Amino acid sequence: MLKNALTGIKVLDLSRILAGPWCTQNLADLGAEVIKIEHPQRGDDTRGWGPPYLEGRGGQNMSSYFMSCNRGKHSVCADFSTPEGKNLIISLAKDADVLVENYKPATLARYGLDYKTLSQENPRLVYISITGFGQDGPMSEKPGYDYVFQGMGGLMSYTGHADRMSGAGPLRTGVAVVDLCTGMYATSAVLAALFQRERTNRGTYIDLALLDVAVALNANQGANYLVSGANPERSGNAHPNCAPYEVFRCADGHMILAVGNDSQFQRFCEVAGVPAWSDDPRFATNSNRISNLPELRKMLTEVFVTRTRDDWAAALDAAGVPWGPINTLEQVFANPQVRHRKLMQHVAHPDFGPVPMVRNPMLSNEDEREIATPAPPRLGEHSCKYAPVHD
Template sequence: MDGALSHVKVLDLSRVLAGPWASQMLADLGADVIKVERPGSGDDTRNWGPPFLHDRDGQPTRDAAYYLCANRNKRSVTIDITTAEGQQLVRELAARCDVLVENYKVGGLAQYGLDYATLHAEFPRLVYCSITGFGQTGPYAPRAGYDFLVQAMGGLMSVTGRAESEQGAGPLKVGVAVADLFTGLYASNAILAALAYRERSGTGQHIDLALLDVQVACMANQGMNFLYGGRSPGRLGNAHPNVVPYQDFPTADGDVIIAVGNDGQFARLCTAIGRPALATDERFATNLARIAHRVELIRLLRECTLTRSTDEWVAALEAAEVPCGPINDLARVFEDAQVIARGMKIEVEHATAGAIPLVANPIRMSASPVAYRRAPPTLGQHTREVLADELGCDAGRIDRLAASRVI
């Protein structure tokens, strides 16, 4: 069955995470994504290990698990874009593509004639997506941007970590590169919107996405809390600034998350822990009251949760229809019955390693489902195939390009 984007061809000049995450999303939905990499080294993340992929003989390859997470369903082509012949190859590929994704520094591709202005003049239907740390405009535009830096500058670290009053207080980054990942998701959405616009207008356009812009946008309720409250929210550990109780609680053998979203759930929680009177106590009867008396309520709840194990509390609270759950490490995540039932771990056949595990795309579509057509490619795995099939290059030209190290 054809994917929803099986009619779309993407030229991917990006590397690391934000750009590849966007192009992998398009590839999972059926697009033909041609990933252009540097000959000899390729995407930086190929070397971001350990752990590394092992081949069928158990020997480590040059591809790190990090690279594998964002590059399935793509074809890898190695082209040296610093050479005139390499630049011409990329232009020839761009002529046959609907979308180009790149994450070079601002102006970085202009020296090669592969910038938006140049390619748009030649290929006006091309949707050209640029991903940078700080965008194409503004005083920070020339700077390099990295997820960790952007989590700090965009406000996320100011609300992540233990409260100032607690031991171990201090700002923390999130455990995965969320600024990169969110930017990739915004990018894929923007690309789809630009393709839809092209259907009506006949022309492509330039998409300018900045990690910092995305991080600021993703502050969501915390950003709005500041704009309307006039005060910068601080760190609350695992607590929620607007809902109580909505955090972790210690148990006899670990921790449990309790996420009460309304007063009815709070009343059921109080009954389940054997303290029904708390639900009618004027200090705690409403969410506003619970926020005002947060410290005292959390102390009382923690006294109760310490009396039973995590599994016992999860069973009891689920029976009472109180949202709750354990704090799983990744071993338990992939053993979880729901995660297994949803097929979140998949296997694909890799060119050198055989069957390898990957994390599934979470999108479920009834008519045009996600398909896993290709494992993350080895470096340059499809160079000859793409040059022959897409550009009509004969074996002699491909051999000459290889001999001169253009490919």
Template sequence: MEKPLAGIRVLDLSRILAGPWCSQHLADMGAEVIKVEHPEGGDDTRGWGPPYLEGTQEAAYYLSANRGKRSITVDIAQPEGQALIREIVTHCDVVLENFKVGGLKRYGLDYDSLKTVKPDLVYCSITGFGQSGPYSKRAGYDFLLQGMGGLMDITGRPDEEPGGEPVKVGVAVVDLFTGMYATTSILSALIGRSRTGEGAWIDVALMDVQVSMLANQAMNYLTSGQSPQRMGNSHPNIVPYQAFSTADGHIILAVGNDGQFRRFCKVAGVPDLALDKRFASNRSRVQNRKLLVSNIESLIRAKPTLFWLEALEREGVPCGPINSIEQVFADPQVQHRGLKVAMPHEEAGEVNLVSNPVRFNNNPMNADTPPPRLGEHTESVLSELFPDRKGFLDSLRNKGVIL
């Protein structure tokens, strides 16, 4: 089938993760994404290893966020490189960048400059703190924003417990959420342009995204005036909803309503516990959390993981194991859904990638090509865009503007 973004061309000036995560999704959805990289080294994440793809200098980190793109090398510090980018923009629908605030203005590649050559341009800027405000000039990194934006203060064990301290999430969730907010915003702007003919400048900030993704925890504070505290694997609003030790490992018990709690108590051999007024409703279970959790800990620790997983599954009580990433990719559901995809790779022979999770009409939405080698498509892209200007491109190559 023709993909939904077929015919949309994106000029991707971003690097690292938030921007590339956005443009990878656009590429998976059918957009042509032209990834602009510096001739010397390219995207920083190409070297963020080990591990590296065997037989290449491409780090796994880079491979995670650059499927389906065409890489061209342009030195935008040179005036000829800036002029080339401006010409390319006239052929594009979207520009994506994550330079510091004002970083592209000195090159004449900011929104105000580029909209003069492409009035209906959709231009998306990703920064740490946004285009305005007292922190706008600062660089922003995921780890910093997890701390500054409140996420680390609600992640980890409480201070009074052994090992209690703020902890970051195991992947760069602020970058990833920012990439997806940028994606949906770009798509919204394209829909708006199709109706009005007008482009847009989109301002997406990691700090803003981090605060917005506090979700119910932010509302817990705004409603009560009390800052939520770290609770380890427990949930602030639902009980029992946490990890428990079994006789030989761990399970996650995720009781979401009173009926599920009654069925859990039946499996655990304590049906009367669900009738106790201290535990009969979620409100009362939250109020009596410590007493209830201590009872459940004793019950679950008495039997092995497999017993709980099988028995609770039969009764429709949400539960699951805590898998390693190796176990994740061995899981039959993950395998059935095809979340690992293999693509041919010119240097390595083959590269394994994580599939886009979205399906259209039962079809997985993955771009057809693997993450590109540095400058792999410079010649083909520029020849397509400027078919009658070989001498011009040769002169840029001789000056080191492109490779």
């Protein structure tokens, strides 16, 4: 198991919202001691991002947004604009292994909390800055949230219904995918830096920008543009490089057909009762199916509505053809495979009782009791532990 892989690693978390906290939650799940620095009055902005809120004793509430990315952390209140807050953070940084922050460039330098200053006291410190546009360049001073980068990085330009369809136009994803992927890139970068430190005995500075991640997330669509010079077009639920690979309406609902190669298409045609399609020159290869997709889609639409989703599901499963349902979250957490994998777990909190959370996919599902990390903290819950009050 990886639950204790980072035992002994101390992380100073000066990040807020989602990208940084997603990274530090990963580190906490892997066993690191994560000290989350929060403003004494406001705390992390996402504490107020609701409803919904989890209601606790004494009228205390915790937003589900904050819960989603802050489990297993120790909350310490400190205002680094004051001498007391600044000195506390410096003291904690002296024996920290990792510092994660997401303030605008040069903000922390004004208080002597930048990498150059702190690394003089702690040369082994791994320091990662997460910003919208990076530490330098003509736009480095601009603020920005995930939504901005979904548009600016290109993702929204080819996400949504095609121009000729009803409801056409750019569309964002349903979650903050750039923030989440930035958090995952940050996690990988931190782990790599700690591994490198074992060889060099020195920490390092990592400059990670949401814009950079947004551009990298274009993946095959970015490569499609670089190779062809043509901007990808919005194609709704259809895959730009594989066909048929999209949503179809059945007699009683919708399902996803995900044909990834020619042999799968041949098996699908057998299941659908149209074996001749797989030999048709228009559809025999994936490239030809992409070229003739409007015609193929029309034919498939007429076939799918002749059966229920359960009928299609049983036949496609028997033939080894990939398909999937479009589940609500209620259906997701009731799914037998999701339940078998123990993806929903509960962690105990003295004020909120059992707190429902999603298991980190990196960790084993064998024993819930061995996996669960402490619940997300109340604001300042651990301040006395790290900044004890002296008489």
